[in-house]
Amino acid sequence: MNSSSSIVGQFAENFVNFLFLHFQGGFNAFSAGLGAVVKLLEDGIGAIPFVVMLVVLVAFALWRRGVLFAIFVGLSLLLINYMHLWPQTASTLALVIAATVFSLIIGVPLGIWGARNKRVEVILRSLLDFMQTMPAFVYLIPAVILFGLGRVPAVIATVVFAMPPVVRLTTLGIRQVREELLEAGRAFGSTDSQLLWKIQLPNAMPSIMAGVNQTIMMSLSMVVIASMIGAGGLGEYVLSGIQRLDIGIGFEGGLGVVLLAIVLDRLTETFGKSKKKKARSVAKAAKSGANDAAAST
Template structure:
């Protein structure tokens, strides 16, 4: 077969059309995303390195116990010893910015998709496309529409990392047991109360799994986005590739791995039952069900003579 579909030409024409007629929109997006990224990075870099490390260790202690806190302290010490502290903080700022924007869009979209089958039908193929498209492909239109730098890297990261939170939010809400929804309606819940007091708490483990996956994908993508000037540890990895410097590449990769482990373990902990051992579902059931009277006491506490007397 010697024919060729001009899909690439159509994509070029679409991008050029957007550049000619919607540049004001991309300038506004660039301004908003840049402001959020600057705010997150300023908040992180304004803290002394020791204070930021202490915050991470304390969060690890709170969520995962003292063993993980010791690991976090040792891991951050290794990052500082590699000379990658500032680059790692920049990467963390990029990941937090991209994740925050992705969740702001993805969680509401997942809720709508869970409550509307038509939206789910439209969203599902779009998510399939976003997840299966090679990550490097996102860099081309992002660079053309927003130029080089941090903002196009964040935009590409948002598109690449958002599908898991949309899918798992929708899946978690759809899998809420029907009896819990009926109980909420029986107690007079409005649709808003039903969502935030019944469905969201019950679906929290699934939603947190989606958030965790979004964070991990964001971390992998911001490293790739260094090719268009996103900065962070990705610059060190890219420099190692360009120079064929194995040591620099290993050091940058190790810093990424450490950051990934810390973020993964901390975010996973928020989807598990709390310290009291009660899952969101059991806590919800205790709130929605009426308090029953204490069950009748059995006869185990009665004296042996009581039973003999009755029998007599």
């Protein structure tokens, strides 16, 4: 039996093979550039001594969440280091940061475009549904064929899997901006770009930050799957435990992923709350300005 048992499967296989045969040079160049960025990020995080990273993250947690969470962050990092998993954690953190940044670079503009164009929003919604419901393992096949093994296809597959939340929540946040704020901006002669940057994005920022938080969480959920194609990090440690049926190794790697996920989730969550307060102040200022303009007329 052929690997592709239907016309649909044959079409997908032929399409990927066409891309590989005719655009291999472009994919190799893109892979080299993206690989260099990920490697630089991983080497940069790995070069930071554990003690320095511990102090920085605990201080950051103390600033954003308070004493109790700062203690939790300190104990979590000490436990990870005690299990000799800090190098793997740094590698996983680099992959998550790279995937999140690329998801934002692609996803936020798409979300803005979808919020401003109803047809684009309908197309994006269908595409995002496809990206979220397609099993993550399926992304690995064309990624490996086009980009080979290693961190590059892992980052690309993670971006495809983790980008939908930031696109959806960017569109939702911009659409939920109150009409009176936009009318106040137009009354003061704001252009479309000024409305976007001065009113829509500041008020939509809590929703966008919620999308960033979800993207980070979905990136972490791809850690073990991405390790199957050479992503390394904590996922590779968990995968090693699965292959060897070693409960201890699997539990330690899984615990490292959980602790990293909790730390990143709670820290990024605070930015959404602070942006929400700022958005309220912007809305209040715009509303008072509109009232003053109405009173003067």
